[in-house]
Amino acid sequence: MIACGAGMTDEKPKAKRTSTLPSGAGKKLCWFGGASVLWILISGAIGLYLRVPDGANTWGDFLAGISAPAAFAMLFAAVWIQSDELREQRKELGLTREELKLTRKEFVENRKVMKEQAKQATKQAEFVAAQTDILLRDRTDEEFKVRLRLLRTFVTSTFDAKYGYVNKGGNRVLQDTGLMTGSMPSDPEKFFMKLCKRLSSALPMTPDENSEAKAAELAQMPLHALVMLNGKLRRLLEMEERLSGSMAAVLQSVNLPYVVEQLNSFNEKRWKEEPDYQAGPRDAHIDG
Structure with missing residues (x-):
């Protein structure tokens, strides 16, 4: 880098002036x-x-x-x-x-x-x-990872497991088949991606028999827990612009805006149908 003021303080050679009086x-x-x-x-x-x-x-x-x-x-x-x-x-x-x-x-x-x-x-x-x-962005990435761990802890501790028999290698094995808890990875990032994928399959734009069964299971879950889950997903979505490219790609890969919107619509529909949740302000349940 050029030193500040270089060339500005150096004295340039100047022509010598002689006396203005004529000689002699x-x-x-x-x-x-x-x-x-x-x-x-x-x-x-x-x-x-x-x-x-x-x-x-x-x-x-x-x-x-x-x-x-x-x-x-x-x-x-x-x-x-x-x-x-x-x-x-x-x-x-x-x-x-x-x-x-x-x-x-x-x-x-x-x-x-x-x-x-x-x-x-x-x-x-x-x-x-x-x-x-x-x-x-590094700091936001760390916060994002912390929120993913908290999300996994919240889901595994809030939603009950649903056990059923599945065929594995010709044998019927009893294991957790719940929409939120069944066969979920321990890694928070992979857990988040699989959770969003399952929610998307349970709340598609065009319902089918498979999605209706998953939606029915979702309807059996506590509404306040689903509202809290949607709030946590929404806060993750709000961090997208401040994340690094790799972390933002995680959000984009699961189409999180769609998941948040569909889950919010599902919760709002249940809120209207269940009078027990109409005692307080609507936003307290849907956006809490």
Whole structure:
């Protein structure tokens, strides 16, 4: 995983800035200024020595004449210094462009790092969510298995065995043939699957002779026990969405919604037919 903030705190090499002042500008200005003053002094001294000026107009022309080279020299110095300044400014602009390029490149790198960090964060969140879901489903699976054991204990302790003779290897053997208790496996999961299969065969959509006999046996069982059984099956059905795939497949293999609905209809029909169960609220018996 990319370290948080990688690429964002690293210092990028930046172009070195030089002084914005033109090199030797002060020296040039002093040199040309001194030369101009010296020129004016020497020219004035020569003019006085030779007595060239004669009158105010002549003096004016003389001073204008000796000042013109000095003014031209100062103009040349100003142009030279300005040229140096423009050259330095161009260098400065070049350095600024380089810095902008480096900054833009740094932004691009930072954006790549941030995108990568976002991807890693998303993967982490998905991983944590997956692990959490696995833990929750494992916990629900354990609760489901506990409920299956309690269901088996409830059925074997609540419903009476029904003994009868069956043929085994040519011999008649007395054994439990009850709908709820006969030849039931000890494993809670297999017990649950066989129980649902027997209830489905006793309460089919289209009754036949075999199912009517099983339904008659079911009708002899205590209604309150059947209501409690249906409630336990309903609670198992409510856990389906929170179970792992293997445990959910167990519920789907026995068509538990059909079993719960058919048993509820059977109990409701008996509740209407048996006045002893009509003393309390209907839901207390059917959905309890």
